[in-house]
Amino acid sequence: MDPLRKAQIILLCDLCKTAHLQSHCERCDINLCQTCVGKHLSDSSIRHQVVPYKYRKSLNYSKCPDHADELCKHYCEKCDIPVCSTCASSSKHEGHDISDILEKLSAKTESLQKDLDELETRIYPRYEEMASDVQTEKFELETNYRKLTTIADQQGEILHREITAIVNQRKSDIQEMKNKHLSTLNKNTDEITPKMAELKQIMSDLKSILKSNDVSLTSTYKSRNSEFRTLPPKVRVTVPRYSAQKINKDQLNEMFGFLPPLYINTEHGDTMKSAEAVSSPPVKPLLDEPRLTATIDTGYKSYTPSSVSCLSEYQVWTCGTNKTMKLLNLQGKLLTSIKTKSGNEPRDIAVTRDGDLIYTDPGKRTLNLIKNKKIQTVITLQGWVPLNVCSTASDDLLVTMVSDDETQSKVVRYSGSTKKQSIQFDDQGRPLYSSGYNYKYLSENSNLDICVADCEASAVVVVNQSGKLRFKYTGHPSNTKQSFYPVGITTDSQSHILTADPDNHRIHILDQDGQFLRYIHCHLRDPWGLCVDIIDNLFVAEYHTAKMKKIQYL
Known part of the structure; x- marks a missing residue:
């Protein structure tokens, strides 16, 4: 049976104390009549949760650890614990401020609700925003680093082309030197070869004269040895040595381009001010005339x-x-x-x-x-x-x-x-x-x-x-x-x-x-x-x- 219809029980509004209650504010744990609901909701600083009285949530009082048959419906402010009626009147809590646990519960509930509001509306969205930023950065990471790799490949191709061009030029220079060297030696050979043929003929003629014992040939012989004692010019060509420079890796790195080191700055997490503490810094406008x-x-x-x-x-x-x-x-x-x-x-x-x-x-x-x-x-x-x-x-x-x-x-x-x-x-x-x-x-x-x-x-x-x-x-x-x-x-x-x-x-x-x-x-x-x-x-x-x-x- 609806408690409101029990003739022996009359439940009145906690505010006006005269009208029958109709509703219950779970946020403030207070019973309200239809007239007082509007007054209660006029306080917009609190997010009230007004429901029909019969749908209210029942309170679960804790049992007293010292008196098993009693519920802790009071609160000792000094000991900061719930207590039952017997404990509250005992010498153990003598002189202590004892309040109704519903009042304490209302304050605690309001504090919890504020925490929940801050978590839902301010703190958790910031975490979501940070997580989203990280995901966005991770998504862009592959593209950004692919660009760096492409730049490195392009720079490598440029250097390869330059190096290949230099190598080909060196090879061309070497071949040109070789051809010139060979041409010089061939020219020298062309000067020596006729002289050698002539010498061979002279030596053959001398042998014939000596063998013939011919007085006439012997007496008319004219020596040409002095003519051939002066040898033809001897051409000497030195093969050049390749002076290869030691590769300076630092200079090569500079030629390749500079890649700054990866800088990871782990910043201390911002400490968000509480909702009560959030305020703009004092504004100091500029003077028109300093x-x-x-x-x-x-x-x-x-x-x-x-x-x-x-x-x-x-x-x-x-x-x-x-x-x-x-x-x-x-x-x-x-x-x-x-x-x-x-x-x-x-x-x-x-x-x-x-x-x-x-x-x-x-x-x-x-x-x-x-x-x-x-x-x-x-x-x-x-x-x-x-x-x-x-x-x-x-x-x-x-x-x-x-x-x-x-x-x-x-x-x-x-x-x-x-x-x-x-x-x-x-x-x-x-x-x-x-x-x-x-x-x-x-x-x-x-x-x-x-x-x-x-x-x-x-x-x-x-x-x-x-x-x-x-x-x-x-x-x-x-x-x-x-x-x-x-x-x-x-x-x-x-x-x-x-x-x-x-x-x-x-x-x-x-x-x-x-x-x-x-x-x-x-x-x-x-x-x-x-x-x-x-x-x-x-x-x-x-x-x-x-x-x-x-x-x-x-």
Whole structure:
């Protein structure tokens, strides 16, 4: 029989306490009358599950382990366990907060439902997306590697044709030499043979005279021996030796073409924020007119390229064309000065996440760490010269470097002294960066892109964290007195890219996709080194004046 029709039992709505119940919300474990169902469903923040009361799911209470005949319909908040009525009133739980287990169940059910919602709508779809991406990449793998094999075969055929042509030419040259050699010897033979025939005749005549004892013939004989004592010219032809060069496999590899090594970057899995924690980062719009808020005298000579790196919003490290690196405050007071280990000029500096200073020493091919005013060499390069350096959010080091012969440039990522990544070529095997010892300042953006100001190429080159080219920015097509010559570069909390353009006395601001946003002028004279502090103040080192300027632009 329907419980609602039992005369002896009157079941009322849990909300209004007056009307007969009709429905049950399984999500909230609450009984509702027809009027209160609408009120209950008005709370859209919860996904309610209202069903007719007779179709509700029955609750399975656990049996008390100490009192076999009782069900655990209460909950001890302190012990965090279900308890029966007897246990709840016993000395074991004296002074503890005891609540109705249905209330606890409702909270737990809501928590479980939130977990399920997040799994279904946010987490699992991301796993599906990742699995789909992997399948797509696997599907394309055969095609892409077949293309590489085809290119290798084509290059091999080209080299085979060239080698065959060279071999055939050598054979032709050898045959021509042989024919010439033989012709020379035949000509020599043609000169000797008649003389030999003549000599044979003379020798035969002499024998006849001697045998005849003829006085007349003997007395009239005229000797020709002196004539034949001068031998005909003897032709000597030396067979040439083939000077075969030892095959240089490295040069042969270079002729064949370059195949960059397979780079596998296993990134740490992204940690998704919970639904409650998901929010956009605070937006800081660009100021219409950036403001100069401080000017600091670095103490370096004018017309000196300088690097800057923020230790805090009040302290900035800087270096110029001498062996001393300086830590200055906003009033220009010298807080600390440190000389390089070798006495060479540092090429660039960067502050690590721990607040230590890193500098590059091209003369010694080293990267050096200054910790507690003590200098230690962390990396020594072979065959490469370090140029510029930056410290990343993961506390890695990114270093631009050039080969000793100035024919190659690349960006290398280090974790401590361990090389983790090398970025040098695009997908077509073409160099990403210009060669030579020119400045190549770099910065990691907040989206983990790697941004390099390649002044020789007149471009800002941006690759993603895997080293794949995203874009190149070659300046804004507005009126420009001088060509775009980017040097210093930095990025801020909004993923803006800022690069110094000293020949045009301004700074370019780009968004993370390389779209030009605006310039910063602020009466700058040859801006060079750039950095931003933790609250997005911009510090600019001027080449012309050797001063450092602090600018608010957000």
